[in-house]
Amino acid sequence: MANSRKVRKRPVTLSKDTKPGLRSNSHKATQQTISKFHVLLKRKAALTKQLKAKPLSEKKEEDVIQVQLAQVDRELDSLGGIEAYQKASVYGQSVERGGDSAKVLIEWLKKRDASQIELGALKPDNLASCASWIENHPIDLHSLHPDIEEQDFFNRPLPTTDMDHFDIISCSLVLNFVDDSERRGQMLRLIHRHLASRASSLLFLVLPLPCVKNSRYVTLESLRNLMRCVGFEQVEERWKEGGKVGYWLYTWRDPTESNIERWGRKRVLVEGPKRNNFAILLK
Numbered sequence: 001m002a003n004s005r006k007v008r009k010r011p012v013t014l015s016k017d018t019k020p021g022l023r024s025n026s027h028k029a030t031q032q033t034i035s036k037f038h039v040l041l042k043r044k045a046a047l048t049k050q051l052k053a054k055p056l057s058e059k060k061e062e063d064v065i066q067v068q069l070a071q072v073d074r075e076l077d078s079l080g081g082i083e084a085y086q087k088a089s090v091y092g093q094s095v096e097r098g099g100d101s102a103k104v105l106i107e108w109l110k111k112r113d114a115s116q117i118e119l120g121a122l123k124p125d126n127l128a129s130c131a132s133w134i135e136n137h138p139i140d141l142h143s144l145h146p147d148i149e150e151q152d153f154f155n156r157p158l159p160t161t162d163m164d165h166f167d168i169i170s171c172s173l174v175l176n177f178v179d180d181s182e183r184r185g186q187m188l189r190l191i192h193r194h195l196a197s198r199a200s201s202l203l204f205l206v207l208p209l210p211c212v213k214n215s216r217y218v219t220l221e222s223l224r225n226l227m228r229c230v231g232f233e234q235v236e237e238r239w240k241e242g243g244k245v246g247y248w249l250y251t252w253r254d255p256t257e258s259n260i261e262r263w264g265r266k267r268v269l270v271e272g273p274k275r276n277n278f279a280i281l282l283k
């Protein structure tokens with residue numbers, strides 16, 4: 001359902017100085033930047049967690065962690081910071097996926113007036129072709145364009161009126177960017193609260209395929225069940241064997257808190273040495 005937020009009719013395009021500028025980058029270099037970034041962010045999250053867990057008496061240990069944190073920050077800076085990561089991701093969109101995730105979302109949407117918030121938007125015009133019926137509100141931690149609001153979704157004020165809620169939330173390759181399993185669960189719960197509480201509200205989720213096909217803690221089935229617990233019913237799923245990413249579409253429903261404890265801690269679902277540790281926890 002559309003609300004009275006201003007509908008942006010004019011398709012906005014990326015300005016010259018915000019174009020990726022990475023066309024000459026090799027595919028390999030792009031992948032390296034993205035994966036180095038993820039490794040460093042994970043390390044940073046682990047160190048920050050350790051720091052919070054330490055009692056103050058262990059000052060020496062705390063100092064060591066602070067030094068390690070500073071080193072991680074330097075390495076992130078030397079990679080070019082979040083902007084370099086984002087630009088590599090823009091480039092990755094075309095090389096890895098043959099285009100932006102929005103293509104899949106548009107294919108799945110039934111044409112109706114709707115308001116959408118796009119989390120982790122690298123470009124302001126992903127939904128330009130639907131501008132007459134979708135009022136899109138792109139946000140990102142680090143905005144690459146004046147039409148993308150710079151905002152951490154975790155800090156976005158909760159909706160207070162019907163108008164503040166969205167009909168659609170797009171969360172493409174953002175949940176995996178969140179470096180802590182509990183915070184991923186929090187993000188899903190927040191998404192649920194920002195959507196209008198009706199069955200027509202939609203969540204579009206995109207994850208790197210290994211998060212669900214090669215994790216020891218998450219499978220396609222567990223994702224479906226966890227999402228149901230948060231309050232999302234899966235209606236579409238798309239991925240292909242050997243593919244890079246998976247796409248899911250969910251409708252809003254009431255959460256089922258009955259077996260919530262099942263999702264409160266990591267449980268190995270698939271054994272194997274080459275599995276990754278991607279997890280989502282609900283507390």
Ligand SMILES: C[S@@+](CC[C@H](N)C(=O)[O-])C[C@H]1O[C@@H](n2cnc3c(N)ncnc32)[C@H](O)[C@@H]1O
Pocket residue numbers: 082086089090093101119120121122139140141142151152153154171172173174177178206
């Ligand atoms: C890998 S990029 C994905 C971009 C794009 N959505 C896509 O599908 O290619 C992840 C983006 O999510 C943004 N992001 C991560 N956490 C966020 C948060 N809490 N709030 C807003 N944006 C966030 C990052 O800044 C980054 O630009």
